[in-house]
Amino acid sequence: MAALDKAQRQLLMGELPGLKRFCLSLTAEPADADDLLQVTVERLLQRGMPDDAHVAKWAYRVCKNLWIDELRWREVRQRHSAAEEDGGGTPQDAATGEGSLQLDRVSQAMAALPEDQRAALVLVAVEGYSYAEVAEILEIPIGTVMSRIARGRKSLAEKVEWSPGS
Structure with a gap:
């Protein structure tokens, strides 16, 4: 793999807003999402990508793999520190600010989804990728993407209690 050329860098820059949303969908924490985005971009700039790679798909795949590595690392660290410390739970998201109640409910419901469902939903519903593209990005069968989206x-519908006019 070669360093990113000028065209790949420009495409990556254009992909940053969507990649940041994807990071947030994986982490559910803004600070973790910022860190994941930074590590992803650093990795892409340092290691590059194949010349024939689709920049967006490659970036999302690298991001997903880095998050999986981070989760594994956290699990190992928690296991080793559990004997010395009393558990430190994750802070719960609180609805903040002046946003609408509906938006807060949707945000909380999204954060409560399992990571795999949340990632698939964000890629399809927010980023506009097709099921086939999401299957390629997440390296899973398209049927699994469809199942995750449906679940x-x-x-979300159950947690938010959708009703007409709300």
């Missing part, structure tokens, strides 16, 4: 949408 995620159903769970």
